[in-house]
Amino acid sequence: xxxxxxxxxxxxxxxxxxxxxxxxxxxxxxxxxxxxxxxxxxxxxxxxxxxxxxxxxxxxxxxxxxxxxxxxxxxxxxxxxxxxxxxxxxxxxxxxxxxxxxxxxxxxxxxxxxxxxxxxxxxxxxxxxxxxxxxxxxxxxxxxxxxxxxxxxxxxxxxxxxxxxxxxxxxxxxxxxxxxxxxxxxxxxxxxxxxxxxxxxxxxxxxxxxxxxxxxxxxxxxxxxxxxxxxxxxxxxxxxxxxxxxxxxxxxxxxxxxxxxxxxxxxxxxxxxxxxxxxxxxxxxxxxxxxxxxxxxxxxxxxxxxxxxxxxxxxxxxxxxxxxxxxxxxxxxxxxxxxxxxxxxxxxxxxxxxxxxxxxxxxxxxxxxxxxxxxxxxxxxxxxxxxxxxxxxxxxxxxxxxxxxxxxxxxxxxxxxxxxxxxxxxxxxxxxxxxxxxxxxxxxxxxxxxxxxxxxxxxxxxxxxxxxxxxxxxxxxxxxxxxxxxxxxxxxxxxxxxxxxxxxxxxxxxxxxxxxxxxxxxxxxxxxxxxx
Amino acid sequence: xxxxxxxxxxxxxxxxxxxxxxxxxxxxxxxxxxxxxxxxxxxxxxxxxxxxxxxxxxxxxxxxxxxxxxxxxxxxxxxxxxxxxxxxxxxxxxxxxxxxxxxxxxxxxxxxxxxxxxxxxxxxxxxxxxxxxxxxxxxxxxxxxxxxxxxxxxxxxxxxxxxxxxxxxxxxxxxxxxxxxxxxxxxxxxxxxxxxxxxxxxxxxxxxxxxxxxxxxxxxxxxxxxxxxxxxxxxxxxxxxxxxxxxxxxxxxxxxxxxxxxxxxxxxxxxxxxxxxxxxxxxxxxxxxxxxxxxxxxxxxxxxxxxxxxxxxxxxxxxxxxxxx
Numbered sequence: 001x002x003x004x005x006x007x008x009x010x011x012x013x014x015x016x017x018x019x020x021x022x023x024x025x026x027x028x029x030x031x032x033x034x035x036x037x038x039x040x041x042x043x044x045x046x047x048x049x050x051x052x053x054x055x056x057x058x059x060x061x062x063x064x065x066x067x068x069x070x071x072x073x074x075x076x077x078x079x080x081x082x083x084x085x086x087x088x089x090x091x092x093x094x095x096x097x098x099x100x101x102x103x104x105x106x107x108x109x110x111x112x113x114x115x116x117x118x119x120x121x122x123x124x125x126x127x128x129x130x131x132x133x134x135x136x137x138x139x140x141x142x143x144x145x146x147x148x149x150x151x152x153x154x155x156x157x158x159x160x161x162x163x164x165x166x167x168x169x170x171x172x173x174x175x176x177x178x179x180x181x182x183x184x185x186x187x188x189x190x191x192x193x194x195x196x197x198x199x200x201x202x203x204x205x206x207x208x209x210x211x212x213x214x215x216x217x218x219x220x221x222x223x224x225x226x227x228x229x230x231x232x233x234x235x236x237x238x239x240x241x242x243x244x245x246x247x248x249x250x251x252x253x254x255x256x257x258x259x260x261x262x263x264x265x266x267x268x269x270x271x272x273x274x275x276x277x278x279x280x281x282x283x284x285x286x287x288x289x290x291x292x293x294x295x296x297x298x299x300x301x302x303x304x305x306x307x308x309x310x311x312x313x314x315x316x317x318x319x320x321x322x323x324x325x326x327x328x329x330x331x332x333x334x335x336x337x338x339x340x341x342x343x344x345x346x347x348x349x350x351x352x353x354x355x356x357x358x359x360x361x362x363x364x365x366x367x368x369x370x371x372x373x374x375x376x377x378x379x380x381x382x383x384x385x386x387x388x389x390x391x392x393x394x395x396x397x398x399x400x401x402x403x404x405x406x407x408x409x410x411x412x413x414x415x416x417x418x419x420x421x422x423x424x425x426x427x428x429x430x431x432x433x434x435x436x437x438x439x440x441x442x443x444x445x446x447x448x449x450x451x452x453x454x455x456x457x458x459x460x461x462x463x464x465x466x467x468x469x470x471x472x473x474x475x476x477x478x479x480x481x482x483x484x485x486x487x488x489x490x491x492x493x494x495x496x497x498x499x500x501x502x503x504x505x506x507x508x509x510x511x512x513x514x515x516x517x518x519x520x521x522x523x524x525x526x527x528x529x530x531x532x
Numbered sequence: 533x534x535x536x537x538x539x540x541x542x543x544x545x546x547x548x549x550x551x552x553x554x555x556x557x558x559x560x561x562x563x564x565x566x567x568x569x570x571x572x573x574x575x576x577x578x579x580x581x582x583x584x585x586x587x588x589x590x591x592x593x594x595x596x597x598x599x600x601x602x603x604x605x606x607x608x609x610x611x612x613x614x615x616x617x618x619x620x621x622x623x624x625x626x627x628x629x630x631x632x633x634x635x636x637x638x639x640x641x642x643x644x645x646x647x648x649x650x651x652x653x654x655x656x657x658x659x660x661x662x663x664x665x666x667x668x669x670x671x672x673x674x675x676x677x678x679x680x681x682x683x684x685x686x687x688x689x690x691x692x693x694x695x696x697x698x699x700x701x702x703x704x705x706x707x708x709x710x711x712x713x714x715x716x717x718x719x720x721x722x723x724x725x726x727x728x729x730x731x732x733x734x735x736x737x738x739x740x741x742x743x744x745x746x747x748x749x750x751x752x753x754x755x756x757x758x759x760x761x762x763x764x765x766x767x768x769x770x771x772x773x774x775x776x777x778x779x780x781x782x783x784x785x786x787x788x789x790x791x792x793x794x795x796x797x798x799x800x801x802x803x804x805x806x807x808x809x810x811x812x813x814x815x816x817x818x819x820x821x822x823x824x825x826x827x828x829x830x831x832x833x834x835x836x837x838x839x840x841x842x843x844x845x846x847x848x849x850x851x852x853x854x855x856x857x
Contacts, residue, residue, distance in 0.1 A: 049802070057671065194661070200642060353642065356666040363587070363662040367800035374795040381790035388536040389783060422731055425795060425803050429738060429810065432791030436745065436784045443780040450541070469752040472697055476748065477741040479689045484737045487682035489675070492734045495806075499738070531535060 004519050012516055015508075016403055022410030030368070042413040046191075047420030049491050050368055052361030053191035058164070058203060058351040060184045065156045065349055066149055070095040073120065073130070073142060075253060077102070080116040088113050092139075100142040107138035117142070153183065156348040161186055164351070166344035167202050186351065194360050198337075206306045206350050207341035209258025209279075209326075211292065214300040214312060218249035238308035240329030248309050250302045256292055260285030264342035266335045269327050275335040276327040279342065286322030294318040303328065305338070306350075357490070371424035379405075379431050386435055390442045391531050396517050397438040400509035404434050407505040408498060415501075420494025430502035436473075437510035440466040445532050455530050456522060463515055470511060474503045538786065539779040547774050548767050551827035558824060562712060565719025572722045577729035578665045580679070582672035583629040584645045585665040590622040592658035598624060604651055610644055616727075619801025623662070626652075630669060641666040679733040683714065686737055690744060698751060701832035706747050709817075709825040713743045716816050717809060727805055735809035742788070742810075743817025746781060747825040753777050754829065762836040770826045785818050 025041035028034070035041055048055050074095055081088040089105040090113075104113055114132065117140070121130040129148030133141045144152075161180055168176045168188065177189040193199065215232040226247075228234045233252050237243025262282045269276045281289050292301070293315050302312040303326050310328030330338070379401065387394035405427065412419065445462030453461065478500065485496035578585040590596045598615050605613040605626055614627040628648060630641055645664060653659050667675070687710050695703030717736055721728050753773040761769060789811065796807045 059670075197642075197646075352668075353666070354668040355671045356642070356664070358665075359663040360661055362660065367802065370798055370800050371795070371803070374797075374799040377794035377798070378791035381794070382787045385536075385783075385787055385790060389538065391535050421800060421802055422734055422806060425799075425806050425810075428791050428795045428799075428807075429788070432788035433742065433745070433784075435787050436780075439780050439783045439787070440749065443777075443783070446779075447776070465756075469749045472752065473745040473748045476690045476693055476744045479693060480686045480737045480741040480744075483682050483686040483689065484734055487678045487685075488734060489678075489730065492730050495731075495734045495738075499741075 004516055009516060012512060016407070016513065019407040019410040019505075020403065022414050023406045026409050026413045030372075042416070044409060044412045045416065045418040046364070046368075047418045047423070047491055047494050048189055048191060048357065048364075049359050049421040050364040050419065051191045052194055052359050052364045053189065054193045054196040054199065055355075055357040055490065056188045056190075056196060056200065056203070056353055057181070057355035058186045058188065059354045060153075060157060060160060060186075060349040060351055062153055062184050062349075065153050066098055066144060067095070068348070069144060069149070069152055070098070070100050073100050076120050077117060077142075078253070080120060081113060084112060084116050088116070098144065101135075102140060104138045104140065110134060110138065110140075113140060157184065157186070159345075160347050160349055160351065163345050163347050164188060164203060167340060168199065170340045170344060171199060171202070173199075185354075192361065194358060196356065196358055200353055200356070202337055202340065203351055204353065205337065205341045206347045207258070207338065207344075208306055208346045209261075209342060210255055210304040211258075211289070212250040212252075212255035212302050212304060213292070213296055214302055215249040215251050216299070223247055223249050235302065235304055235307060235309050238305065238310050238328060241308070241310045242328055243309045243312065244329070246309075248302055248312065250304070250309075254292070255301075256281075256285065256288045258342060259346055260288070261342055264339040266332065266339045267325070269325065272327070274327055275330040275332045276325050277330070277335050277339050277342070278323060278325045281322040281324075283322075286320075289322060289324070290318060290320045294320075367421055367424070371421070375424065375428050375431070378428050382431060382435060386438065390438070392521070393438070393442050393445075393514075393518070393530075393532050396514045397435050397442075397510070399517070400438065400514050401431060401434060403513065404502070404505050404509040405431065407509065408501050411501050411505070412497065417497045418494055419498075420491040422491050422495035423498045426495045426498030426502065430498060430506065434502065434506035434510055437466075437470045437506060438514060440470055441511070441514075442532055445530075449530070449532070455527060459518060459522065459530075463511070467511060470507065474507055478503050537779075538782050543775045543778055544771075545775060545778070546771055547822055548771050548827055548830075551767075551823065551830075554823045555827065558712060558820075561719070562715045565715045565722070568719050568722035572725070574718070574722055574728040575725040577727040578627055578667050578672075579730045580672055580676050580728065581627075581629060582667050582669040583627060584641050584648070585625055585627045586645060586648055587618055587623070587625045587662040587664070588649075588652065589620075589660040589662055590624075590656060590658060591660050593622050593656075595621045596624040597656075600655075601626060601652065604655060605648055608644075608647055608651060613648075623801065641668065675730060679730065682733065683736060683740075686740055687711065687714070690740065694744075694748070694751070698755060699834065699838050701829055701834045701838070702751050702755075704832060705825045705828040706744060706751070708828055709743060709747050709820040710740050712820045712824045713739055713813060713816050717813055720812060721809075726808070729805065731803075731806040732809050735806045735813065738810050739813030739817055742814060743820055746784075746818055746821035749777050749780060750774060750821050750826055754826070754834075758834070758836045758838065766830050766835065770829065774822055774826060781818060781821070785814055788814050 022042055025035050026044040029043050074093065077100070081090060088109050090102045091105060093102040104110060117132065121132060122128060129145055129151070131143045131145055135141055157180055161178060164186055165178045168178065168190065173190050173193055175191060179187045181187050190199065215229065218229055218232055222229070223234060226234065228249060231252055232249045234247050235250055237246045237248065260282050262280050264277055264279045267276055267278045268274065297315050297317065300312045300314050303310045310326060383398045383401065386397045390397065408427065408430065441462050444466045445458050448458035448461045481496050481500040481503065485493055485500065488496055596617065598617065601624065602613060602615045605615070605628065610628045610631060616625050617623065618625040626648060628644055645666060649661065687707060690710065691703045691707035694706045714736055717739060721732065750773060753776055754770060757769050757773050792807055792811050795803060796811060799807060
């Protein structure tokens with residue numbers, strides 16, 4: 001074991017040096033020391049619990065995606081059958097229970113209907129997205145396939161994530177992290193943000209803007225009972241708007257959706273001087289809006305935001321310019337927010353905050369300070385104990401301990417992992433546990449000496465016999481750490497990261513490096529007895 | 533220089549002489565722990581219970597008015613809040629459960645949190661918001677489920693590893709020792725109603741790792757001695773193994789304790805639960821490695837033969853072919 005070839009020494013010191021160098025930028029940033037920008041600077045990220053900031057977990061309502069798809073399908077089917085020559089008439093349309101079903105007035109046209117619908121059933125992907133069944137010869141039932149629905153949800157979540165990103169960027173916050181999580185969730189982390197109210201309001205707003213014609217034939221008595229005529233739906237008035245507390249009947253189809261906007265801006269209404277939002281449609285939207293307003297002059301249309309009527313102006317003249325103004329009980333703040341939301345696009349699904357964690361910046365800084373002090377005192381005590389118990393060998397263990405801590409930090413920086421508050425506890429625990437490898441080896445050397453082995457044989461045996469237990473213990477700890485990482489979330493993961501990296505570095509420093517040092521000393525000093 | 537010897541050389545403590553009473557007491561403690569968990573229940577923090585937790589510092593006061601805060605928040609009508617000192621005397625955490633009907637309502641939790649903070653800021657000057665956690669009931673129940681899965685998987689995976697590396701008796705022994713540690717830790721949390729959060733799950737997994745570390749060191753020595761002293765009676769051999777590793781056991785427990793104690797005393801308040809649980813676990817884990825993991829091997833019938841290489845099928849056929857018994 002005294003035989004440490006030069007290449008091996010260079011190799012070991014090389015690894016050590018690289019890992020320690022990698023730790024320096026992080027140490028500089030943790031202690032607020034300047035680090036020249038020109039140099040490469042892999043730094044450990046600070047978790048929100050240390051840096052201060054907001055963590056928000058958003059969940060999408062999956063059933064909405066399914067409903068939305070059904071409604072789109074309904075409109076597509078109606079158009080396709082209406083465009084057939086001659087038009088195929090249908091009735092008794094329902095989108096309940098996650099499927100679209102309707103009846104053909106003329107059962108003999110079933111094949112023509114099938115012909116017209118088939119092209120609608122396959123989306124862009126290779127999977128079949130819908131199943132078509134014919135019941136009783138004249139009823140057609142379209143069901144969504146599981147894979148089709150999943151694709152749609154994935155697509156909706158991707159676009160929701162984009163929308164969320166655009167909205168957060170518009171707030172000008174620095175370095176937000178926005179990630180998809182699981183099937184239907186989005187994690188948003190904004191360091192330094194300690195009052196997430198505005199952010200949550202912004203993300204909570206779906207911003208689905210619709211312009212729909214009022215159903216003038218609906219009877220007030222029916223509306224009061226909550227009954228909508230076929231082809232109509234009931235929409236409540238928005239709080240603070242013209243129709244607060246009221247319910248309006250609007251035509252379900254034939255409106256214009258706000259997703260064909262090019263821009264939205266907060267402005268003031270020329271007449272009332274109230275805050276409002278002006279919008280500009282894209283060419284397709286302009287066309288549709290022009291058609292809607294041309295065909296329905298002197299009628300009322302409802303401006304609906306997220307399922308609530310903001311206002312219902314009368315169409316005085318066709319609007320061909322593709323611009324419009326929305327008002328309805330806005331404050332400057334809510335109008336600005338709506339403009340941001342509309343500019344970033346509507347969310348394809350409603351998002352709800354299911355978890356939120358916010359930490360003030362003072363608390364984080366305090367935690368780092370007290371955590372570091374505690375770590376320092378702990379290390380000092382461990383070192384004292386090791387040196388008192390093992391003398392020279394304890395000093396080797398101390399060296400290993402220092403390098404160990406720096407290596408963990410360096411590796412964390414290079415892997416771009418996050419240091420969290422529990423991560424600090426992970427460091428402390430690693431400091432206490434890492435010397436175990438040294439304790440095992442040194443106690444074994446003591447035993448071997450007691451049994452009368454000569455110095456070199458005792459040291460050699462000490463390292464050899466102890467390493468079995470060391471490796472077994474580290475592997476089982478690794479299992480526990482990995483499970484913690486897999487099942488844990490957020491800050492707890494930071495604890496697992498430190499523990500796992502610490503296992504590798506502990507073996508490297510506590511076993512491999514000390515062995516090199518001990519071997520070097522034995523070769524040079526050739527002691528006849530060792531004090532261990 | 534004379535070196536510190538924490539344990540005298542050549543100890544010969546008859547650890548296993550009292551194994552039956554120790555086992556009886558430990559099993560009773562395990563049962564009591566689970567009894568407490570089921571009757572007293574665990575004091576779930578916001579992670580597992582769901583709801584809203586606000587942490588505040590009263591910058592202009594020596595001591596936070598805990599009683600008054602409790603009354604004021606309770607008056608909002610969201611049930612009895614949990615108001616605890618959190619760190620220094622003027623720091624508190626206030627926890628409110630989400631009412632059933634607020635589940636899944638967008639913004640309901642935030643609304644409640646804002647009301648709580650507004651109420652307090654109206655009544656007191658110089659209130660600093662340190663943090664705020666909101667967890668919906670759905671996410672909380674997911675946290676509970678994954679925490680349980682993590683614990684169970686960790687214990688089983690580790691037992692499996694030990695079984696492969698040693699023998700099945702050792703796997704069962706290690707699993708039992710871990711079960712003992714986890715049970716007693718949970719029992720303590722149920723008894724003292726300490727806040728049980730995701731961090732505590734991390735602590736328990738760390739305890740599992742540490743306790744196992746100890747168990748492996750003892751087991752490794754037992755295996756070595758089983759090969760070395762083939763005629764020694766098992767109880768005597770186990771005692772010898774525990775005594776031989778005693779110095780290491782004491783030293784490692786001590787280094788862990790001196791590393792953790794400063795964190796417990798001066799560390800951030802948010803880490804108190806985690807650190808306390810691990811510190812407790814060090815005692816429980818050390819005890820279980822000696823008194824739970826070792827004696828069980830006697831009852832499971834470990835013997836020197838457990839490590840004699842078994843005859844392979846081919847060898848057995850050849851032996852039969854030669855006509856030997």
